[in-house]
Amino acid sequence: MVNSIIFWGSNAFIVILGLVVWSNLNRIHREIVQDHDEARSIYNKTVGESVVNIASGIYGYSEQIEFDIKDMDPIRKKYNEHNTSYLFWAQLISLFPLLGLLGTIIGLIPGLQQVKAGEFDLLYSSLSTALWTTLCGLVASIILKIVSSSHGKTMNSIEDYFEENDRKYSQAIGLGKVTARDGAN
DSSP, X not given: OHHHHHHHHHHHXXXXXXXXXXXXXXXXXXXXXXHHHHHHHHHTOEEEEEEEETTTTEEEEEEEEEEEHHHHHHHHHHXXXXXXXXXXXXXXXXXXXXXXXXXXXXXXXXHHHTTTTTOHHHXXXXXXXXXXXXXXXXXXXXXXXXXXXXXXXXXXXXXXXXXXHHHHHHHHHXXXXXXXXXXXX
């Protein structure tokens, strides 16, 4: 009876925690993709005008990047908060093999205590519980790692997008090609 409670309790805990982690990873990933889409509409504003120098007869086009710091900063802050949350949940994946191992140890204790009394049936039952709990923890860890890895490419490309645009804006500010509104320079 005790082994049955340990078996179902530990495996149910691992499965429920796995579902919570999986759900949060997917939810936060969707929010990060939305942050990226929102940032694209802010970061890609340009204003241009044709320039003609009558004396030299040279025709050109002058382009400036226009941004509003009040629009950009909240998006970047929101993205950073979502990214931090995602990393928190992704770090929990490493707990699943440890939870499986903990279930193994807890499952073996009752069986090993009965070996002195010569009751090997309980030991066999304990071994079964222990191995199933280990398997449950490992399978949950593998599945969640695959989910996290599938998000990895998107997460990296979004981070690269923000970093590249930050670099471009810094460079454009230095060249005087950026018009910053609301007193930002």
